[in-house]
Amino acid sequence: MTKGTFWERLIARIIDDLLFSAVFLVALAFIGLTRPNLSQLTSSLLILAALMLNEPLIKIAYNSWLTSKYGGTLGKLVLGLEVLDENGKKLKKTLSIFRHTAGYLVSGTLFFLGYFWILRKDKLAWHDLMAGTVVIKKKPHRAFVTAVFVITLVTINIAALAGIILTFSSNQNLRNDVEGLVKSISSVEIDKPTKPTTLETV
Amino acid sequence: MTVWLILGLGLLIAIVMGVIISLLLRGWAVGSLIGGTFDALDDRNEINFATVAMRGRRSFKGLAKLYFFPSLVAALVTVPFILTSIYFFISNSTVLGIIFISLTMLILMIAHLVIAIAEIWAERLVAIENMPWQQAFWQGLQMFKTNFVRTMQLGIVNCLTGCVTGCLSLAVIGSLVATLVIFGLIPIIGWALLPLITLLIIAILVLGSLVTALVLTFKYTTWSILYRELTMAGKEKMEKND
Numbered sequence: 001m002t003k004g005t006f007w008e009r010l011i012a013r014i015i016d017d018l019l020f021s022a023v024f025l026v027a028l029a030f031i032g033l034t035r036p037n038l039s040q041l042t043s044s045l046l047i048l049a050a051l052m053l054n055e056p057l058i059k060i061a062y063n064s065w066l067t068s069k070y071g072g073t074l075g076k077l078v079l080g081l082e083v084l085d086e087n088g089k090k091l092k093k094t095l096s097i098f099r100h101t102a103g104y105l106v107s108g109t110l111f112f113l114g115y116f117w118i119l120r121k122d123k124l125a126w127h128d129l130m131a132g133t134v135v136i137k138k139k140p141h142r143a144f145v146t147a148v149f150v151i152t153l154v155t156i157n158i159a160a161l162a163g164i165i166l167t168f169s170s171n172q173n174l175r176n177d178v179e180g181l182v183k184s185i186s187s188v189e190i191d192k193p194t195k196p197t198t199l200e201t202v
Numbered sequence: 203m204t205v206w207l208i209l210g211l212g213l214l215i216a217i218v219m220g221v222i223i224s225l226l227l228r229g230w231a232v233g234s235l236i237g238g239t240f241d242a243l244d245d246r247n248e249i250n251f252a253t254v255a256m257r258g259r260r261s262f263k264g265l266a267k268l269y270f271f272p273s274l275v276a277a278l279v280t281v282p283f284i285l286t287s288i289y290f291f292i293s294n295s296t297v298l299g300i301i302f303i304s305l306t307m308l309i310l311m312i313a314h315l316v317i318a319i320a321e322i323w324a325e326r327l328v329a330i331e332n333m334p335w336q337q338a339f340w341q342g343l344q345m346f347k348t349n350f351v352r353t354m355q356l357g358i359v360n361c362l363t364g365c366v367t368g369c370l371s372l373a374v375i376g377s378l379v380a381t382l383v384i385f386g387l388i389p390i391i392g393w394a395l396l397p398l399i400t401l402l403i404i405a406i407l408v409l410g411s412l413v414t415a416l417v418l419t420f421k422y423t424t425w426s427i428l429y430r431e432l433t434m435a436g437k438e439k440m441e442k443n444d
Contacts, residue, residue, distance in 0.1 A: 042205075043205045046205045046206070046208070046209050047205060047208055047209070049209060049212070050208050050209045050211065050212025050213070051212065053212045053213055053215075053216045054212055054215055054216050054219070056216075056219070057215065057216065057219045060219075095259075098226070098230075098259065098262070101223050101226060101227075102223065102226050102227045102230050102262075105223065105227060106227070110408065110411075124252075126251070129251045129252045129255055130230070130251075130255040130258075130259070131255075131259070132252070132255070132256055132259070
């Protein structure tokens with residue numbers, strides 16, 4: 001049973017993070033496509049902010065559910081990695097939640113030292129030691145599939161980012177609203193010093 | 203309006219999840235520490251991160267419940283008092299409002315004192331004896347009553363240890379910061395000290411958490427040793443009576 005290395009697990013994590021950022025950027029690009037005015041954009045961004053606030057919760061649910069159901073997150077499955085418990089079985093839901101909440105939190109302390117622990121001989125992170133789990137290499141030689149996934153996700157991220165820039169920069173409604181807002185703010189500031197002048201003339 | 207409601211709901215969910223996770227994490231950490239101490243005292247297991255973490259996994263749910271439910275009950279008890287004081291403030295009876303607010307604070311203080319006292323022994327009863335949290339809570343209070351003097355003695359020792367360590371750490375940090383400030387006032391040296399200041403801040407953060415961890419470990423270990431002595435003495439007494 002070969003254990004997953006630090007670099008394989010890092011790439012798996014990068015794939016998962018790229019997936020999350022792709023979802024966020026695509027959502028933002030879709031908002032841009034609807035050509036919103038300032039108030040519509042504010043509403044959409046506030047809903048997105050509510051989602052972003054719960055991003056850790058969404059990530060915990062994603063990690064825990066996929067790991068207990070399929071043995072790993074998308075990133076790990078792409079790299080042919082599987083998370084197993086002490087008995088060599090897939091994790092139970094509670095153990096999976098524990099690994100991905102308390103475990104990840106502890107591993108993240110002291111400058112992510114718990115993750116760098118994988119570089120040791122036993123290839124176990126602090127969250128593995130805490131939950132009594134091990135990440136094994138179930139399917140070796142997945143370089144091609146991994147490359148395809150990484151390139152696809154990077155492309156989606158870049159395309160979504162470009163989409164956001166293009167749609168927002170060509171949105172005339174939004175530009176007018178912002179210009180109007182800037183004008184109203186600057187006119188308030190200009191009005192202020194007129195009062196003492198009136199007093200002086202009096 | 204709906205958008206703000208969604209944002210509020212999102213914030214609420216994030217806070218609730220944060221509380222739940224911190225309770226679970228505290229439960230695991232305390233369970234590991236107590237379990238590890240007992241394993242070390244009994245020479246039962248090889249003591250390392252993995253074996254100690256396993257002990258924590260067995261008891262973290264019970265401990266999280268022990269931390270959550272008594273505090274929830276204490277908070278719920280104060281709700282009628284808070285509502286009454288709000289009513290008095292609205293109806294311009296400021297004096298009565300202040301009296302009720304003071305009463306609320308007093309109740310909260312007493313409740314948290316009782317909870318803290320009960321938790322000293324209840325944590326060990328949950329982690330070592332696998333007792334349900336309610337039973338452990340009441341038995342913890344009972345243990346405090348029957349072993350009042352020894353509990354207070356160790357409480358004072360632990361408090362003093364915490365105070366002395368805190369003061370010493372503050373003195374060390376203070377003198378380091380003061381030296382840097384003095385050198386920083388010299389114009390040429392000032393900018394050159396910037397990387398050193400950054401390193402110092404990081405070092406203070408890391409060392410601060412390490413010192414806190416040391417003090418906490420000392421406290422939990424001494425309480426565990428006393429618990430072991432008390433329970434062993436109790437068992438011996440029972441065996442003699444039999």
